[in-house]
Amino acid sequence: MTTRPTPPLSRWQRLRRYLRACSFIEREVWDRPTRFSHWALAAMLVAALFTGWFDPSWQLDRHLLIGGMIAGLLLFRLVWGLFGSEFSRFTNFMPTSKALRADVASLLQDRLKLPTPGISPANGLISLMLWLILIALMFSGLMAYGGEEHLGPFASLVSFKAGETAQRIHAFLSLVLIALAGLHYWIVSRESRLTRIPLIRGMITGCKPLDPELPRDSERSAHAVWAMLLGMVLMFAIDHASKTLGQLPMDGWRPLHYPTIYQGRCGSCHWTIHPSLMPEERWRELLHHLGDHFGQRVSLTGQEAITISSFVLVHASEDWDTEAAHRFRKYADETVKGISDHPVWRKLHARMDPNLFATPPVNKPNNCPVCHHDALSGRFDRHAIHLPRPAGQLPTP
Ligand code: HEC
Ligand code: HEC
Structure with a gap:
């Protein structure tokens, strides 16, 4: 019997192997909802940046639609940060200042480092900042829309001048967002090199290497029912608030009867x-x-x-x-x-x-x-x- 040489893997097979499920020395650290919202948010942000900076202004509708989807994803992520599985929770994203300093120092050195089980301290902080910037972008965008066009939930609350200022802040924040997202990516790629773990794959498959020394009893699991309940309450509250605000009488505009x-x-x-x-x-x-x-x-x-x-x-x-x-x-x-x-x-x-x-x-x-x-x-x-x-x-x- 002769052994045939194994044929080289096709590109498709290599991709499948890259994205394979967790092996026995790995575990699923990022749950599916977290992975989904992460990539969906990334894609939507690219779309929002493009439509915001390059679309002619009369196609603002497209930018607003994407903004709405980002708001939905953010709301979901907010709820999941409270009720998701251990590593999706916000408490896991808040680093102690000691851990943060050590992490930043290790990123700047060319030495192998141990991976953190969830997000690394530096990237945890960046993620929190990214979410805050997104919320600020949401508000400044709605204020610009309310002030300049007198439409949306803030139509009657924001004057034209304040709307113009909000628009400038919105544009500035979008640049901050780009910078922070770049930093986020830089840390991920640096961390991948120093830990020898493909972290981008980890965010697609959810897998990270198992650390047998880490106690796992204290890890919290996801509470989907609570998450759904809170999500629904928040959605109704936001919908109600924006409808009520949108119906306030408007100062700056009135219908005109032509004699x-x-x-x-x-x-x-x-x-x-x-x-x-x-x-x-x-x-x-x-x-x-x-x-x-x-x-x-x-x-x-x-x-x-x-x-x-x-x-x-x-x-x-x-x-x-x-x-x-x-x-x-x-x-x-x-x-x-x-x-x-x-x-x-x-x-x-x-x-x-x-x-x-x-x-x-x-x-x-x-x-x-x-x-x-x-x-x-x-x-x-x-x-x-x-x-x-x-x-x-x-x-x-
Ligand atoms: C041939 C079509 C056309 C005519 C005619 C026209 N506009 Fe416009 N107007 C546009 C377009 C398109 C834009 C958006 C341009 C952009 O953002 O690059 C615009 C933008 C505006 C804006 C800014 C709107 C906003 O929310 O950004 C105002 C105000 C405006 N026009 C007023 C007028 C007035 C007043 C007249 C008549 C004296 C007029 N336009 C005639 C096509 C026209
Ligand atoms: C006989 C025709 C005619 C009548 C009637 C008329 N206009 Fe005009 N109007 C014009 C012309 C021509 C212009 C120059 C711009 C143009 O070609 O449309 C103009 C321009 C204007 C402008 C400047 C608009 C702009 O876009 O630059 C205003 C304001 C204006 N008219 C107001 C009035 C008012 C108010 C009345 C009623 C009292 C009136 N017009 C009646 C012919 C007329």
């Missing part, structure tokens, strides 16, 4: 321009010069003039807390005649194809409602931006 005379006299040549798009002073000036209104002559009777001027002056931009009102409130100088000449308007639309504004169905830049479907409400929300297809271009299948 018939305004619609008839001013809405015949262009759309019924929302009064919040110009400050009071500019409206006054415009109404004084209706005899030469952008090259047109507009004449009003005394009664019409009174109705129209009181309507636009009462609802001028000073009286609103919306994004559009804030952006166009400060007029640059006298040469700025129309809203679309405003430097801020140009900046907001700088990334767009200029042809889109000059061709049907838009025809001119101040035809705001063609793209901003909520222009008549003065909100100019990102959700309501729908770019029209230029005339003559066939829909792509």
Whole structure:
């Protein structure tokens, strides 16, 4: 009988062997829910960073959807940190300062080190910081959304200015998140080298080497029922709170009723321009010069003039807390005649194809409602931006 040489392993077989179940000298340290939430969170964070930094602002919905999923995963992880199995619990992530110092020192040296049964002290601290940053990102994001767009649970609680600040904090925190995640990964790979244990595989299969000297009686097991109960209570509480908050009356925005005379006299040549798009002073000036209104002559009777001027002056931009009102409130100088000449308007639309504004169905830049479907409400929300297809271009299948 001759022994045939064993054929080399295929790539697939090597992968299977890498991801095999725990061997007899290993044990499952990371339970399935922990592994799942770890990788799902990692994937969602990459998606959130991409949509946050690179998506055009009118596709904010995608970023919000991912944010919602991250919130769900975080909630789950929070509950599992209290009721999960031993090594998933937060108490295991909080290092003593002595352990932390020793761990950091060992990471910086090139000597073999003993693995910790659960997370290493340094990475435990980083993980706690990552969760806190994520919670802060969640809040700052919702505050930015509430302040700038007047939508979401904080719509009525946060002013536009505070929303802008929240947005800046949100962006800054996302950079901190990247830095911390990088540090997390660096520690994992360093630790893998120094302990000779593939830790990334450990987070996929859950296995880490068994330490026979470690007493295991004190290890707590998971309490799935308690976790589920707490999770459900928290979910209902959050849902209820956000709905209640979202229904509070809003300070910075109100629905506007356009007087018939305004619609008839001013809405015949262009759309019924929302009064919040110009400050009071500019409206006054415009109404004084209706005899030469952008090259047109507009004449009003005394009664019409009174109705129209009181309507636009009462609802001028000073009286609103919306994004559009804030952006166009400060007029640059006298040469700025129309809203679309405003430097801020140009900046907001700088990334767009200029042809889109000059061709049907838009025809001119101040035809705001063609793209901003909520222009008549003065909100100019990102959700309501729908770019029209230029005339003559066939829909792509
Ligand atoms: C005869 C047609 C006509 C009428 C009636 C008219 N407008 Fe205009 N309006 C124009 C034109 C033309 C412009 C220049 C911008 C454009 O091409 O749309 C303009 C621009 C404006 C602008 C600047 C908007 C921007 O986007 O730059 C405001 C504000 C405005 N009109 C207010 C009014 C008000 C208020 C009334 C009613 C009292 C009124 N218009 C009636 C023709 C008209
Ligand atoms: C051809 C389509 C189009 C027209 C016409 C148009 N816009 Fe826009 N507008 C956009 C798009 C697209 C964006 C988002 C640009 C971006 O984020 O890069 C935008 C952004 C904005 C924003 C910021 C919204 C936010 O939440 O970030 C405001 C405010 C705004 N436009 C006001 C106006 C006003 C006022 C007019 C009319 C005078 C107008 N736009 C005309 C397409 C248009």
